[in-house]
Amino acid sequence: MTSLPIQFSEDQAAAYDSVIEMLRHAGIDLDDGLLQPPRGEGGVMALIGKAGSGKTLLLAELYKALEQAGVEVVSGDYESRKKGDRRTLAILAPTNKAASVLRLRGVPATTIHRILYTPMYDPEYERLAEWLTGKGDPPEIEGLTEEALARAAAFYERNKSIPGALASAGLRGSDFITGWKRREEPLDIGFVDESSMLDERQFNDLKEIFPNLLLFGDPAQLAPVNQSGSMVFDALPEERKLELHRIHRQDADNPILDLAHALADPQLTFQDFERMIEDTARRDERVVWGQRVEVDLMARSPVLVWRNATRIKLINAFRTVHGAPEDELMEGEPLICDGIELPMKHRKKRLDLEARGLIKGAQVIYLGPGRKPGFSRLHVMGAEDPQVSAASIVKIEKPEEEEPFIPFAARMGATFLHGAAVTIHKAQGSQWATTQVFAPDLFVAARMGRVEAGQPLWKRLAYVAITRAQERLIWVVRNRLAKPSAPLRVDDLRGVPAPTLKLEIESE
Numbered sequence: 001m002t003s004l005p006i007q008f009s010e011d012q013a014a015a016y017d018s019v020i021e022m023l024r025h026a027g028i029d030l031d032d033g034l035l036q037p038p039r040g041e042g043g044v045m046a047l048i049g050k051a052g053s054g055k056t057l058l059l060a061e062l063y064k065a066l067e068q069a070g071v072e073v074v075s076g077d078y079e080s081r082k083k084g085d086r087r088t089l090a091i092l093a094p095t096n097k098a099a100s101v102l103r104l105r106g107v108p109a110t111t112i113h114r115i116l117y118t119p120m121y122d123p124e125y126e127r128l129a130e131w132l133t134g135k136g137d138p139p140e141i142e143g144l145t146e147e148a149l150a151r152a153a154a155f156y157e158r159n160k161s162i163p164g165a166l167a168s169a170g171l172r173g174s175d176f177i178t179g180w181k182r183r184e185e186p187l188d189i190g191f192v193d194e195s196s197m198l199d200e201r202q203f204n205d206l207k208e209i210f211p212n213l214l215l216f217g218d219p220a221q222l223a224p225v226n227q228s229g230s231m232v233f234d235a236l237p238e239e240r241k242l243e244l245h246r247i248h249r250q251d252a253d254n255p256i257l258d259l260a261h262a263l264a265d266p267q268l269t270f271q272d273f274e275r276m277i278e279d280t281a282r283r284d285e286r287v288v289w290g291q292r293v294e295v296d297l298m299a300r301s302p303v304l305v306w307r308n309a310t311r312i313k314l315i316n317a318f319r320t321v322h323g324a325p326e327d328e329l330m331e332g333e334p335l336i337c338d339g340i341e342l343p344m345k346h347r348k349k350r351l352d353l354e355a356r357g358l359i360k361g362a363q364v365i366y367l368g369p370g371r372k373p374g375f376s377r378l379h380v381m382g383a384e385d386p387q388v389s390a391a392s393i394v395k396i397e398k399p400e401e402e403e404p405f406i407p408f409a410a411r412m413g414a415t416f417l418h419g420a421a422v423t424i425h426k427a428q429g430s431q432w433a434t435t436q437v438f439a440p441d442l443f444v445a446a447r448m449g450r451v452e453a454g455q456p457l458w459k460r461l462a463y464v465a466i467t468r469a470q471e472r473l474i475w476v477v478r479n480r481l482a483k484p485s486a487p488l489r490v491d492d493l494r495g496v497p498a499p500t501l502k503l504e505i506e507s508e
Contacts, residue, residue, distance in 0.1 A: 012054050015047055015242040019062060019214060026189070026212045028087060033069050037085035038188055042212035046195070046233035048219050049244030050264075051467040052257045055216045058244075059191055060107050062214075063091060066189070074187060075110050075162070088188040090115050090210070094197040096357050097430035100382035102193060109193065110384070112202060113354045116209070120178050125166065132156045132165055144169055188212060194429045196221040196231045203232040219243075220264075221464050222425055222452070229453035255284045256473050260466045263459045270446035270458060274439070277475045287473050292480035293436060295321055298420040299334050299488055300365075300381075301432040303476070304465045306441035311421045312397045314438070317481045318420040319396070322488060328407050329366050329394060332488025334419035335378075336426065337362040341393060341412050353390060357383030358414045361426055366394075367490050374409055379493040382430075387493075390414050424465045435469035437462075439477050 008016060020030055022045050027036035049055050066089050067073055074090045091109040093099040102109035121129060128144075130136040133156075138149060148169040156165035190210035192198070195217035198206075206213055215233050223229045233241060262268060262276060281289040293303055298318050305311045324330045339360045340350050357380040358364075367377040367387070376392040391413025395404035404417075421438075442465075446458035453460075466473060 008058075009054070011244050012058060015244060016058060016061070018242050019045065019047070019058075022212070022214070023066075023189070028066070028069065028071065028189075030065050030069055035070055035087050038087065038211070042189075043240070044207065044213045044215065044236060045240050045242065046215040046217060046236055047242045047244070048215075048217050048233060050218055050220050051260055051463075052254070053244035055218075055244065056102070056105065056193070059091070059102075059193060059216055060105060063089065063107055063191070071189070073108055074115070075108055089191065090187055090189070091191045091193070092206075093193045093429065094202070095194070095429035096359070096362050096380060096382035098194045098382075101431055103384075111357070111359065112192070112206070113359045114357075114384075115187075116183055116205065122178055125171070128152070128166065129162050132162060183209065186211065190214070192216065194218075195233060197224060197429050198232045199224045200232065218467075220460070221428055222460050225425065255280050255287050256466060256469050259287070259473075260463050263463050268459075270443060273462065274475075274477075281475070286471065288475065290436065290474040290476040291478050292482050293438070293476050294474065295482050295484050296486070297434055297436060297474075299332055301434055301436065302334065302336075302363075302419055302427070303421040303436045303438055304424050304427050304468065305421055305438045306424055306445050306461055308423065309399070310438060310441050311423060313399050314421040314481070315397065315418045316399060319418075321481060321484055326405065326407070329376075330488055331366060331368050332490045333366045335364040335366055335394065335416040336419040336422060337364060338395070338415045338417045341415050353414050356380065356385065356388050356390075358388070358390060361429070363419055363430065364416065365490065365493055367493065374413070379490070392416060424461050427468050428464055431468050431470050433470050434472040434474065435465070436474040436476055437465040439475050440479060 022042045023030060026042035027038060028034075029036075047055060047058060063073070071087045071089050074088045091102065091107055092112045092115055093102060093109050094112055096111055099109040099111050124139075124141055127136060127139040128141060128149075131138055132153060152165040152169040155168040156162065186209050188210065189212045190206060191214050192206065193216045195215035196219070198215075217231060217233055219231065219234075221231075223231050259273075259277060259280060263273065277287060278289050280287045293314065295318060298314075303314055305314065319333075322330065324333065337358050337360055340353055340358070358378075362383070363381040365379040365381065367379055369375065370377055370389045372391075374391055374393075375389055376394070377389045378387070378392070380386045380388060393406065393409040393413060393415045395406055395415065395417055397404045397417065442458050442462055445461055446456065448457075450457040
């Protein structure tokens, strides 16, 4: 048995040893701390289990072991040019929020989009980045004092973020990052969290980049749209899938996880499940039997729904009670990035937007209009460099109207839907301290009797929705909306100036 850094359960220890063996075949011997030049391929392996089974703990411990052995961790914000025969590890997640959850646990994760593109640094500040990562002497840079360098070094030591370290020295992203380019060379080892969200195209992209790929996923979540209820790890051979069965966080008496795992009972009906939630709410304040949607939470923690019609009605109710004008957005309104509308000839601008965190599904807070018509100042929730200014196309959908209302729009750029309510599918990969689930929608799903991958759809929806709650779950049972207790705010998000993403269209 491999010498483990902490006391694992039997299934965790077996999974850990299987991954160690995969890495040994790839030339990394963690038992002896020996790193050989990259050779061959370890292939793809999946480590799967339901919420609370210990997947994140294993990911964190494997990361620590690899880093201690001398494997270099590659982030999305900086990559040394000094390659040689170094062994590297990148830790990825499909969304900004999922990556930020890992970073809060001390794991230097970034998004898949961010690792597909590499930043190009100004040569002067590249020397500073090399020094921060331990590959050079302290540089002398005009305008940066020894005190500023010390602040940068202290920040990097704590957070392992190059942009954050340079910002602590008084620099902005536009000072040191000159652009982004598609990654041309493969990397080495990739850990991918929330891999149940991957579609086949993303999976194939990752296999091209990482000869050694380890997927961490929850088989009970919802499969990506248009994949017939299957997840990319379902097709792997059984010997390449490691499954965790024991639920560790239940030992801490977590009522939210208890409810989520109760859904595995094939005899459980929707009515039985609601009675279970109501009983839990009577004895534990972490579960709330809600008689209305709490509008104060919707600006930062969207209501989770199943049907688009419900989502649109709740969004319009949110805007109405806040007195939002129809022809413009208010500061503090939440948005969801719905993609990038740019022709192929503006591919570089698309890379700029995606690399800054404006990827499909990203949660964003509107900070106000930009300096140019059609531009917005935005705070990208969970992004490593969260504040940007970008050309925007904002769509406010109206109940029973086919075409959305567009309060303002650039000719092209990032497109946004309102984010006060989102579908449970789009919520995968995100978590919030308090999560509201709109139960009448799940009742409709239960009554329709739909099945996905052998399980009633309402159970899959409920499982995903419930496990988005980190601390408190509000199960909303009535179609009512509370009044706001205060206006929308943005003052808590104005920590750093927003670097502008230039999306001006050149003449042909």
